[in-house]
């Protein structure tokens with residue numbers, strides 16, 4: 001290592017270049033320590049994003065629940081109209097070709113409940129009468145007709161869902177924006193609070209980019225943890241609210257939900273939450289990095 | 302062993318502007334500091350010691366004039382070179398210690414080594430060695446708030462030496478310490494100056510510092526008032542001691 005006087009400060013950038021390659025793992029280590037020490041306070045900083053993500057997840061997942069219930073309703077109607085119906089038994093043909101027999105009365109009751117509950121909650125899935133007509137007919141119908149019958153309400157549902165989804169999307173976006181503004185504000189305060197630490201690090205030879213890295217990593221970890229908490233809260237909220245809204249269908253909710261949808265929602269939320277908390281820290285991190293090392297010298301605490 | 306010129310300032314002025322108020326903190330300072338020297342900067346509060354000190358340490362740039370470290374104009378350095386200078390060429394000791402609160406003593410000492418690109422093992426061994434030199438190797442895993450002011454300042458000294466700097470800058474290193482601890486710190490600085498031949502530049506109000514110094518620069522109102530060699534100091538120190 002070049003440490004003797006004669007070698008110093010010859011403006012040799014190659015040698016200087018060597019010094020600045022700071023192992024990334026060290027930056028991670030230092031920022032993780034920061035996370036650990038300031039954890040509970042940081043979680044308060046992150047509460048905005050936790051709530052916004054919880055909101056986002058609950059909107060998404062309750063949408064998935066509703067979609068699951070609706071598509072089950074539509075699916076059932078088609079199944080009922082396509083499969084030969086015996087007097088009191090219904091034969092399902094599942095996607096993999098296996099057949100299942102259910103008691104017709106029970107099945108019809110459930111199906112009507114879905115339609116009734118969804119309708120009564122304001123999700124228009126068409127009249128229960130139309131659905132009732134199908135299994136009553138013992139002879140198999142031509143395929144085209146029930147398909148049309150099922151399509152019309154499905155299209156209605158889609159457009160209604162789209163309109164409602166648009167409004168929800170706005171609310172989600174708005175709450176995320178508020179959360180980001182909260183993070184920017186809290187991070188700026190944390191920067192002024194840590195000015196001495198930052199100044200000292202710069203006196204010890206930290207580059208601006210290292211300070212930026214430190215702050216961004218810290219907020220990525222915090223954002224990740226905060227988002228995960230938000231996701232859990234959102235899932236819990238949705239489970240409770242779905243159970244309350246669709247109590248009559250409680251046994252059907254779990255099988256009806258499309259888990260792919262839920263997973264997608266959760267991963268979108270994780271990505272968005274972490275990314276937004278990092279984005280919200282970019283400006284504060286730059287402010288921190290621009291801080292003059294002289295501030296470390298100032299005597300007042 | 303006093304060698305070549307390591308720091309040289311030429312007509313250094315520093316003017317602070319706040320709105321339409323300007324403060325001339327430095328009004329033209331010319332000074333030459335030699336490698337291996339123990340130099341104290343004395344002067345009343347507000348005379349510009351800290352300001353001058355920041356210039357020499359590459360922490361601030363003069364409004365006018367030049368600061369040369371190893372005959373390189375500090376104002377010409379870019380961000381990388383400045384970081385390099387701060388990391389390897391200069392060690393800083395602060396009045397308020399400025400240890401990183403979330404790190405242990407050893408981690409604080411090894412932080413500049415991390416910036417210099419040492420690997421973990423090398424850094425740990427060297428950090429322990431430095432802590433031993435300031436008598437704190439047993440407390441390597443303690444956080445700053447678990448240590449007394451004097452101990453914190455010793456950790457800070459070990460940290461200042463992390464990358465074997467040629468210059469150690471200490472702005473009132475004993476300012477927050479009591480008489481006895483302050484004396485200990487001065488003794489350590491003096492020993493390092495002798496053993497490692499580090500140039501020590503220290504701003505202070507502390508008359509105890511004078512005894513350790515090779516030269517004392519008196520600053521008044523942003524100007525060099527007088528420069529005294531140790532030989533000329535002895536009489537004064539005697540009289541200062543007499544006052545106690």
Ligand SMILES: Nc1ncnc2c1ncn2[C@@H]1O[C@H](COP(=O)(O)OP(=O)(O)OP(=O)(O)O)[C@@H](O)[C@H]1O
Nearest residue numbers: 317319324326344345346347348349350351352353
């Ligand atoms: N950042 C700043 N902005 C404006 N004025 C400043 C700033 N730093 C220092 N000054 C002014 O410059 C002058 C010299 O200040 P400096 O801190 O160098 O004094 P000092 O000799 O170190 O004093 P002390 O012994 O109290 O530490 C003072 O008048 C001070 O008010």
Ligand SMILES: [Mg+2]
Nearest residue numbers: 350351352472
């Ligand atoms: Mg000062």
